[in-house]
Amino acid sequence: MFVIITYDVGEKRVNKVCKKLREYLTWTQNSVFEGEITKSLLMKCLNEIDQIIDEDEDSIYIYEVANPKNIKKQVFGQEKNFDELFL
Template sequence: MNIICMYDAESKKCIKFQKLLKRYLYPIQKSVFQGTLTPAQFKRLKAELKDLSSPKDSVYLFYTYNDKDLYSEEIGKKQKNRRIIID
């Protein structure tokens, strides 16, 4: 499955997020990573992200099993008035 992960965290935790995500995905920008994972790897990544996250952090996971559908999940703080437009 194809994964895109973005996070917004306290500056002291950014290095921890980067180290964790680099074990699974490739960095695109400082807080954006992408790659291909098996469902089991994706489940482990989500569990580790939940353990690392605090209520003030935001983690966004976008994933697809094919090139047509895109799903997303959020971990932590929810952003108000957030809209995602994907065709």
């Protein structure tokens, strides 16, 4: 499945959440990740994220796309892929 994950977490946890999501998905913008992932790997990732976040303060949004061929993605300005910056 294809997913898009966005997050808004406390400053102390931002780097930990970002690092964890980079293990599973492509970092496309600040606080935005996307990519193909299996259901089981997504559950594993979310369980690990759950250990990092504070559910009283933080939020994680997961958009599951059943058929990624139905997504039309438009980018205005520079298209970013932060993973390429660190290779």
